[in-house]
Amino acid sequence: MPEEYRAWYLIDILRARTFPPYEGAYFTSNGRKVFMRLELTLEEASHSGDANDSSTPRVS
Numbered sequence: 001m002p003e004e005y006r007a008w009y010l011i012d013i014l015r016a017r018t019f020p021p022y023e024g025a026y027f028t029s030n031g032r033k034v035f036m037r038l039e040l041t042l043e044e045a046s047h048s049g050d051a052n053d054s055s056t057p058r059v060s
Contacts, residue, residue: 014038 017025018038026033 011038011040015040 014025014036015038018036023035024037026035028034
């Protein structure tokens with residue numbers, strides 16, 4: 001894999017690997033696997049007033 005990633009690309013990888021009953025994506029730290037889970041939720045309908053709202057995800 002390349003060394004640089006766009007945030008949404010990494011989110012998609014983690015989301016795809018977080019699927020029960022599997023343990024999910026992991027990294028190794030001090031010889032031990034550290035498993036990660038990613039949960040995405042939509043915010044409640046709001047009055048954000050963002051006139052430029054689009055389907056392009058934004059990371060903040």
